[in-house]
Amino acid sequence: MKTVFAIAFLLIAGGISQFACAADWADLKMTFVLKGTPPKPSAVVGKERDPICAALPILSESMLINAKNNGIQNVGFYIDTRNYKIKEIHPDLKAVPANKVVLDNKNCVFVPHVLIVRPGQTITAKNSDKTGHNCNFSGFFNNTAENFALPPGASRDKIIDQPERGVSPVDCGSHPWMKAYIIAQDHPYVGLSNADGVLSIAKLPTGKVAFRVWHENAVIDEVMLNGKKAKWDKASLELELKIGMNEYKVEVDAARFK
């Protein structure tokens, strides 16, 4: 009987500590919305050189705004290591994901436009188009530059073995409008806003955490944060994260974008 009690006690205690542990972390949801009139996406330059691309309606992806809710897509948001040193990573997120991250060349654009990878992960660049592409990984600071030709149907792997300080572009020399961006931080706390302007970062440390914001086409330094005017000094924002879900709405004036 004593043993049964002991086991029951251990199970309960274990359950509580597990619960307590899980509850010590914060989740973050940010919604980025454009204030003002979204600019019309411009046509890309040079597509007439390739008959296959020329037949496609390709518009610049440097600023993707959702027509329904003004959500700003492709805002990168990650812990700012200038102002916050990560002491602990949630156990579920410590291991580098084993999956490969796909960078497709599709309809003469890169899909996705922005990739999040952890050092140790591999990017598989593939070509789903009927025209030849190449993937020029030359915007790195720490990883080795590579630029491989990708015939139709081909795929090649690029291992990202080092973290990058900034955001690194990928180009296709045959089609200079094609741009992708890689965010390779040495931790899992990186978010990227979707087509509705929403990004989520799970299992963050609680307390004051500094984040860095990135958008390909803007210096985001003045915003409305949950309805209040806020100045983001040095593209950095400190949030007081509480246990559980933390939600923020960020409104960015159209004038911040080029």
Added chain:
Amino acid sequence: MNRLRNHSSGPLVITTLIAVAVSFLSGCEVPIASFSSNLVFAKRLEIDSGMKMEPAVNETQSILAEMFGTPDQPTWPKLLSEDQELAGLVSQQRLTRAAGAVRSDQQDNHFGLFREHCVHCHSVVGNGVGPTSSFLNPYPRDFRMGIFKFKTTPKGKKPTREDVMRLLTEGIMGTSMPSFRLLKQDDLEALTDYAIYLAIRGEVERRLMMEAASELDLDKGERLLDPALKESAPDDYQDQLRLIEETVTKVAQSWTGAASSVTKVEAPPADYPLFGRDTAGSKEAQDRLGASIANGRSIFHGKIANCASCHGNTAMGDGQTNDYDDWTKDWTILAKVDPRDKEHIQPFLDVGALKPRNILPRNLRSGIYRGGSQPVDLYHRIVQGIDGTPMPAVGLKPDNPQGLSTEEVWDLVNYLLSLPYEHITQQSSQVPPYQRENP
């Protein structure tokens, strides 16, 4: 009245002219106290980080002066000369020989070789912005990114010492870079060391500035190496010092590693016909050559190598002409600035950047190949791509099943070599030679 004014200002003009002439003549003799800072890169970091980079620029400058010395007295960092693997990369003796003011001894041994031969294009710090640079097309190379185009190693790897020597000896055809073949071997060796030294120094500078912009709050006075910590927090000080030393070592190691990463050139089949050598050979050799060139032509226009997309259907370099090289993208695209946007590039031009120009694919019908015109040079360009440019590396079988076989690469080499002699339009058999096809 005008005459009078001119007359009275005559002596002044002459004096000024003499002064300018003297300063030109003696320009090389003037001591140069320090290397200039990479302000263009600092400007990019300023935009990206939202911080004023001046403190980091100044601090980087003094760290570099401590380790790498000055243009008059360059030093190979002590930590590198004490490292068995890295000590031989650059010799202090050769550095001293290449640096400083131009002078020679009675045996006609020249000193100050870099200022004698290189600075007017590449500048004292090797940033490619010497006095003549803006008049040249292409612009002279900026060594500080550590990227070199014409070499025998894959993209992303440094050139070997022999690669740098080859550029000095052969020059770069189609550019303003001349051949220095007439210099003594010792002089060329000294200049090679000095170019590698400047490239390493410049890359360390970029890395330290990037470190400062990414990891420090410069507005709060944080520093890369804070002397105040030496007493108050010696462990933190040691960490800072270690990070700087690791940066220097890592950059130097990337150079010593080049020799082991040289691209292996697979020999063509024994009966490979070569354009030029076999053009007037036996009937059999000519037939084989014709077939090789025809295969090369279809590879050129095919989807695997996809050469025509940039070099154009005519191979005259008129395909994709809207891109930029990595030296330009480094301060435009990476600073979120469109290279065509005059207003936003101006602050970069103000601190020394040269006006952006599109990178143009080579006109392959001109017979001028910057990286060398031997078949093996073209082989390297095809299978490695060209660093710093949009030119990709073609994949090789069997590692890349969708790539080319080495035999196909050699056929492409034959086609490229034949291009300057191939007619862009072939006279049709229906039209006699004395009539125009499209009157």
